[in-house]
Amino acid sequence: MTEYGIVFNLDTCIGCRACQTACKVWNGLKAEETSFNPEGYTNPVDLSPNTWMIMEFLEGLMGDSPFWLFKKRQCMHCSEAPCAKACPVNAIEVHPEGAVVIRPDKCIGCRYCIEACPYDVPRYDPISNKVYKCTFCIDRVQNGLAPACVEACPTDALEFGPWEELLQKYRAAGYEVYGDNVNDYVGRTHYLYVTRKFRNFGAEEGKKWYEAIGFPENPTGALPLIEAGRNVGVGLAALAAVGAVAHAIYWRAKRIEERNKTEK
Numbered sequence: 529m530t531e532y533g534i535v536f537n538l539d540t541c542i543g544c545r546a547c548q549t550a551c552k553v554w555n556g557l558k559a560e561e562t563s564f565n566p567e568g569y570t571n572p573v574d575l576s577p578n579t580w581m582i583m584e585f586l587e588g589l590m591g592d593s594p595f596w597l598f599k600k601r602q603c604m605h606c607s608e609a610p611c612a613k614a615c616p617v618n619a620i621e622v623h624p625e626g627a628v629v630i631r632p633d634k635c636i637g638c639r640y641c642i643e644a645c646p647y648d649v650p651r652y653d654p655i656s657n658k659v660y661k662c663t664f665c666i667d668r669v670q671n672g673l674a675p676a677c678v679e680a681c682p683t684d685a686l687e688f689g690p691w692e693e694l695l696q697k698y699r700a701a702g703y704e705v706y707g708d709n710v711n712d713y714v715g716r717t718h719y720l721y722v723t724r725k726f727r728n729f730g731a732e733e734g735k736k737w738y739e740a741i742g743f744p745e746n747p748t749g750a751l752p753l754i755e756a757g758r759n760v761g762v763g764l765a766a767l768a769a770v771g772a773v774a775h776a777i778y779w780r781a782k783r784i785e786e787r788n789k790t791e792k
């Protein structure tokens with residue numbers, strides 16, 4: 529089975545959002561009501577149960593030169609898939625093609641995956657009590673097609689192919705690559721971000737380019753007790769699953785309470 533990747537090339541993206549539209553169309557996702565965003569051109573401003581990818585518009589000065597930089601944001605499809613490890617009911621599948629996919633029919637809405645994700649990706653829908661995110665278009669990939677966003681891109685800023693071949697190709701061409709070996713928590717990501725042009729972006733603030741576009745230096749999240757349960761056997765894991773769901777409800781309520789206190 530081939531392990532695939534998707535390259536997002538910061539240097540050739542023109543911010544047209546054809547990928548954002550294609551994602552909606554292929555996955556049959558409802559349109560969002562958008563409003564004026566005083567912070568910039570990113571719209572919708574965030575991911576949601578009905579918006580699985582967005583284009584973020586970053587602007588500023590690099591030296592004396594103004595620039596616009598576009599960043600595609602969606603699930604990174606991590607090889608270690610901490611979201612899947614956190615799920616007490618195994619509702620998140622890790623496919624050999626590289627995709628990390630939530631099964632809505634199995635999801636019980638506990639939201640452990642949200643706390644485990646270091647990239648703030650899965651989004652909870654209170655109406656269905658399910659969590660949603662990008663699927664890597666696994667339905668297309670398993671039928672020999674590239675993901676919908678890749679097909680729609682007019683500048684080839686998105687490229688789909690065998691993960692290792694993509695990595696070698698862009699490294700050989702002198703690109704900086706984010707995602708090939710992030711850390712133990714994430715592993716490698718099946719979305720690879722590449723740039724030559726923006727390699728010094730953020731340097732004036734002492735940041736690496738990928739930190740400056742919003743990736744944490746050492747991405748991590750919260751893995752619940754269920755992980756420990758898995759390591760000591762299936763029976764205990766089942767027990768842990770029941771406990772984890774109860775714990776999740778308590779833990780989440782506590783986090784919301786803490787967040788409310790901080791915001792006051």
Ligand code: SF4
Pocket residue numbers: 602603604605606609610611612628644645646647648649650661
């Ligand atoms: S980015 Fe988040 S949701 Fe996507 S595979 Fe990684 S941990 Fe899971």
Ligand code: SF4
Pocket residue numbers: 614615616617618619620630634635636637638639640641642658659
């Ligand atoms: S909300 Fe809970 S059950 Fe649903 S995918 Fe996330 S961790 Fe699994």
Ligand code: SF4
Pocket residue numbers: 540541542543544545546547548583598600680681682683684685686
């Ligand atoms: S379709 Fe391609 S060029 Fe347009 S915003 Fe998406 S990645 Fe960038």
